[in-house]
Amino acid sequence: MILTVTLNTALDITYHVPSLRPHTSHRVTEVTERPGGKGLNVARVLAALGHEVTVTGFVGGATGRALQDQLASVPGVMDALVPVTGPTRRTIAVVDTATGDTTQLNEPGPLVSSAEWRAFQDAYEDLLPAASAVALCGSLPPGVPVGAYAQLVRTARSASVPVLLDTSGEPLRRGVAARPDLVKPNTDELAELTGSHEPFQATRDARRRGAHTVVASLGPEGLLALNAEGHWRATPPAPVEGNPTGAGDSVVAGLLSGLVEGLAWPERLSRAVALSAASVLAPVAGEFDRSAYEELVNHVTVDLFQRQVETW
Amino acid sequence: MILTVTLNTALDITYHVPSLRPHTSHRVTEVTERPGGKGLNVARVLAALGHEVTVTGFVGGATGRALQDQLASVPGVMDALVPVTGPTRRTIAVVDTATGDTTQLNEPGPLVSSAEWRAFQDAYEDLLPAASAVALCGSLPPGVPVGAYAQLVRTARSASVPVLLDTSGEPLRRGVAARPDLVKPNTDELAELTGSHEPFQATRDARRRGAHTVVASLGPEGLLALNAEGHWRATPPAPVEGNPTGAGDSVVAGLLSGLVEGLAWPERLSRAVALSAASVLAPVAGEFDRSAYEELVNHVTVDLFQRQVETW
Numbered sequence: 325m326i327l328t329v330t331l332n333t334a335l336d337i338t339y340h341v342p343s344l345r346p347h348t349s350h351r352v353t354e355v356t357e358r359p360g361g362k363g364l365n366v367a368r369v370l371a372a373l374g375h376e377v378t379v380t381g382f383v384g385g386a387t388g389r390a391l392q393d394q395l396a397s398v399p400g401v402m403d404a405l406v407p408v409t410g411p412t413r414r415t416i417a418v419v420d421t422a423t424g425d426t427t428q429l430n431e432p433g434p435l436v437s438s439a440e441w442r443a444f445q446d447a448y449e450d451l452l453p454a455a456s457a458v459a460l461c462g463s464l465p466p467g468v469p470v471g472a473y474a475q476l477v478r479t480a481r482s483a484s485v486p487v488l489l490d491t492s493g494e495p496l497r498r499g500v501a502a503r504p505d506l507v508k509p510n511t512d513e514l515a516e517l518t519g520s521h522e523p524f525q526a527t528r529d530a531r532r533r534g535a536h537t538v539v540a541s542l543g544p545e546g547l548l549a550l551n552a553e554g555h556w557r558a559t560p561p562a563p564v565e566g567n568p569t570g571a572g573d574s575v576v577a578g579l580l581s582g583l584v585e586g587l588a589w590p591e592r593l594s595r596a597v598a599l600s601a602a603s604v605l606a607p608v609a610g611e612f613d614r615s616a617y618e619e620l621v622n623h624v625t626v627d628l629f630q631r632q633v634e635t636w
Numbered sequence: 637m638i639l640t641v642t643l644n645t646a647l648d649i650t651y652h653v654p655s656l657r658p659h660t661s662h663r664v665t666e667v668t669e670r671p672g673g674k675g676l677n678v679a680r681v682l683a684a685l686g687h688e689v690t691v692t693g694f695v696g697g698a699t700g701r702a703l704q705d706q707l708a709s710v711p712g713v714m715d716a717l718v719p720v721t722g723p724t725r726r727t728i729a730v731v732d733t734a735t736g737d738t739t740q741l742n743e744p745g746p747l748v749s750s751a752e753w754r755a756f757q758d759a760y761e762d763l764l765p766a767a768s769a770v771a772l773c774g775s776l777p778p779g780v781p782v783g784a785y786a787q788l789v790r791t792a793r794s795a796s797v798p799v800l801l802d803t804s805g806e807p808l809r810r811g812v813a814a815r816p817d818l819v820k821p822n823t824d825e826l827a828e829l830t831g832s833h834e835p836f837q838a839t840r841d842a843r844r845r846g847a848h849t850v851v852a853s854l855g856p857e858g859l860l861a862l863n864a865e866g867h868w869r870a871t872p873p874a875p876v877e878g879n880p881t882g883a884g885d886s887v888v889a890g891l892l893s894g895l896v897e898g899l900a901w902p903e904r905l906s907r908a909v910a911l912s913a914a915s916v917l918a919p920v921a922g923e924f925d926r927s928a929y930e931e932l933v934n935h936v937t938v939d940l941f942q943r944q945v946e947t948w
Contacts, residue, residue, distance in 0.1 A: 337726075339741055346656045346732075349740035386705070390698035414649075416728065418741065420658075428661035429651055429730065 325402070326370055326580055327455040327485075328363035329448065329476065330381035332433040332465040333405065335391050336360030336609070338417045344427050353421065358608065359395045360415060362461035362490060365570050365610035369577035369599065371400030372612070375584070378402040380451060382444065382465060384434050385411025404451055406444045410434025413465070417569075433465030441468055448476060452483040456584045459488045459576055460504075464495055473499035480504075486583060489535075490576050492516065500533045506583075507535040508576055514540050523548055539596070541575055543568070546597050546624070549589065555630040558593035561623040564601045564616075570609025574599040594624040637714070638682055638892055639767040639797075640675035641760065641788065642693035644745045644777040645717065647703050648672030648921070650729045656739050665733065670920065671703045671710070672727060674802060675773035677882050677922035681889035681911065683712030684924070687896070690714040692763060694756065694777060696746050697723025716763055718756045722746025725777070729881075745777030753780055760788060764795040768896045771800045771888055772816075776807055785811035792816075798895060801847075802888050804828065812845045818895075819847040820888055826852050835860055851908070853887055855880070858909050858936070861901065867942040870905035872913045873935040876928075882921025886911040906936040 340354035367377040383391060383405040391412055395403050413431035420426075436444075452458065458480050460473050469475075473495045480487035481503065488506040489499045492513040500507055500517070507530060515521045518529040523540055527550045530538045537551035546559040578599040582592030602617035603609070652666035679689040695704060695717040703724055707715050725743035732738075748756075764770065770792050772785050781787075785807045792799035793815065800818040801811045804825040812819055812829070819842060827833045830841040835852055839862045842850045849863035858871040890911040894904030914929035915921070 339743075341741065344658045344739075346658065346739050347737040350742065352741055352743045355743050386698050386702035389701075393698070416741075425659040427656075427658050429653065429664055429728075430662065431651075431664045431667050 325376040325378050325454055325456065326584060327378050327380065327451055327458040328367045328370075329458065329460045330361035330363030330379065330462055331444075331468055331472065332361060332413065332463045333364060333381050333383055333388070333391060334360040334413050334415045334431075334433075335387045336415050336417070338419060338608075340419050340421050343420050343422055344418050356608075357390070357394070358610070359391045359398070360609070362573050362576070363459060364395070365573035366459055366461060366576045366580070367401050368398060368610035369574050369603070369612060370581055371398065372614075373577065373581050375581055376400065376402070378404050378451060378455070380404045380406060380444075380447060382406055382408045382434065382436060382440070383412050384408040387414055388412035404447065406440070406447050408434050408436055408440045410436065410465075433463070436465050436467035438467075441472070445475070445479070449479060449483075452480060452485050455485050457486045457488070457580050459490065459580055460499070461490045461573070461576065463491065470494050471498045474502035477502035477504045488576060488580060490572070497533075500530065500535050503534040503536065505535075506537045506539060506579060508539045508541060508572065508579065510541045510543065510572060539575070539579060539593070541572055541600075543571075547575065547593055549593055551589070553589060554628050556589060556593055557627045557629065558590075558597045559625045559627075560597050560601045560620065561625070564604045566604040567607060568604055570611075571600045571603050573609060574603035574612055590626040590628070593626050594621055597624045637688040637690050637766055637768065638896060639690050639692065639763055639770040640679045640682075641770065641772045642673035642675030642691065642774055643756075643780055643784065644673060644725065644775045645676060645693050645695055645700075645703060646672040646725050646727045646742075646745075647699045648727050648729070650731060650920075652731050652733050655732050655734055656730050668920075669702070669706070670922075671707045672921065673774055674885050674888070675771060676707070677885035678771055678773060678888045678892070679713050680710060680922035681886050681915070681924060682893055683710065684926075685889065685893050686712075687893055688712065688714070690716050690763060690767070692716040692718060692756075692759060694718055694720045694746065694748060694752070695724050696720040699726055700724035716759065718752070718759050720746050720748055720752045722748065722777075745775070748777050748779035750779075753784070757787070757791070761791060761795075764792060764797050767797050769798045769800070769892050771802065771892055772811070773802045773885070773888065775803065782806050783810045786814040789814035789816045800888060800892060802884070809845075812842065812847050815846045815848065817847075818849045818851060818891060820851045820853060820884065820891065822853045822855065822884060851887070851891060851905075853884055853912075855883075859887065859905055861905055863901070865901060866940050868901060868905055869939045869941065870902075870909045871937045871939075872909050872932065873937070876913045876916045878916040879919060880916055882923075883912045883915050885921060886915035886924055902938040902940070905938055906933055909936045
């Protein structure tokens with residue numbers, strides 16, 4: 325199975341209102357609710373691709389119970405979430421019905437105790453032997469040490485399980501230094517990590533910091549990938565219009581599934597780009613338009629810039 | 637005991653954000669959560685005044701479980717809520733930390749089936765014999781017939797239990813016609829009911845529609861009350877600044893507690909006005925500033941305009 329880690333899971337709530345006007349009262353016309361957090365979105369896409377997936381991370385409180393109830397009905401996803409005392413956070417997306425514009429309100433997440441953090445590390449170690457790959461996804465809840473992902477990267481490497489890291493800020497900086505197999509920053513995260521806004525330069529710099537492969541997401545323009553085997557750029561055939569939330573999670577799912585299926589890098593990148601575009605066409609994170617994906621995957625352009633990158 | 641009915645209970649969530657800006661993303665800095673809905677606020681104030689209170693209405697889903705867990709820790713309030721399949725609604729108050737301005741997002745509430753509505757009516761009938769008074773509070777969830785309050789008023793009257801109705805729109809219009817002992821509209825609700833924006837005229841008209849006593853809330857200017865015994869105006873000593881949410885619920889608690897304690901009308905009105913002002917001084921609905929209340933209650937002015945109102 326593929327293991328995805330979401331330390332700061334969320335109950336993702338979407339409200340439709342005619343138009344959000346600050347300091348007034350709104351009747352919400354439509355409410356939807358689903359299990360959220362990057363690793364849970366990745367898991368749903370992997371399951372839809374036919375992979376066995378196990379999700380872990382923290383879950384707690386009434387919101388956590390609601391999340392787990394809903395997760396139980398997602399086929400192909402095994403729940404190995406670890407209980408905490410604090411409640412799982414909510415995220416609220418308020419969509420203006422007329423324009424589709426979204427206002428986001430994100431709770432911080434439960435305060436995790438050091439005993440709870442140790443309990444998670446034990447659970448993670450127990451899950452790794454059965455995993456063909458692991459993805460570490462998203463922000464850290466309060467109380468979890470900033471070096472948490474670095475620790476989880478080292479544990480995966482000790483267990484010889486390929487590990488992908490998708491986070492930002494200081495947890496990314498420390499996590500990269502622990503030498504994950506793959507990091508997948510977007511351009512903002514990459515610039516924050518390296519200080520460079522030039523994607524080629526920044527990707528190279530991110531790799532120098534320790535990641536074996538860096539796949540930089542350029543949003544609608546596709547992906548840049550750099551590792552010891554080459555330096556590629558993968559571009560979708562045309563830009564797509566829709567909801568970009570979860571597009572990055574689909575990139576992670578594409579890369580991980582390609583890894584465990586033993587695809588060559590150009591095929592992994594084509595899959596990741598096509599899944600990402602197909603998820604922009606789906607209304608919610610963690611889903612994708614399957615027929616669009618099957619069409620797009622044959623029309624992604626992958627350019628190889630450099631066959632052999634210097635080893636360092 | 638005093639019975640309060642809240643058909644559309646709510647989990648009231650308050651978010652603090654630095655400043656709400658539509659179509660951007662916000663990290664919520666503070667989250668609070670409490671049992672909500674007008675009847676639950678009324679119950680908390682009554683319990684704080686030393687009364688035994690039972691709350692009923694509908695409750696369901698994960699949000700309902702959270703509401704009941706929190707209600708269990710409120711001393712003096714007995715939970716007699718009736719389960720439904722649909723989830724209890726959330727209300728979200730987004731407070732701008734800098735200015736205190738609030739943006740409100742209200743979910744519609746669970747869809748109640750006709751079997752669930754019948755189950756509620758049975759539970760209500762079973763509770764009435766032990767009740768010294770009953771308050772029917774707030775909006776109706778989807779699926780509950782618009783004449784629901786009229787029915788509940790008639791049932792209370794058949795059981796000889798004094799009944800107060802605090803709602804708006806068509807449920808108020810129909811409920812008034814069933815001749816409740818008391819209605820407590822605010823000026824907007826009164827104008828909607830009667831077509832008149834002149835409070836004296838509108839109060840008189842509301843009484844003519846069937847309520848034995850009409851207590852109109854004029855916000856910071858106090859109360860107008862009209863029944864067969866007289867026509868009063870109760871005015872607080874000075875306007876207070878604060879959070880007006882829940883001020884109307886404190887009026888209801890003041891009136892009900894005065895009723896079951898057998899206070900004369902001027903004392904009931906003084907209590908209601910003082911509680912209302914003291915609840916504006918408290919940060920959340922269902923609470924009040926006790927020392928402010930004890931000070932204010934001796935300084936409310938009650939003017940009697942007319943000793944004997946025509947019977948009709």
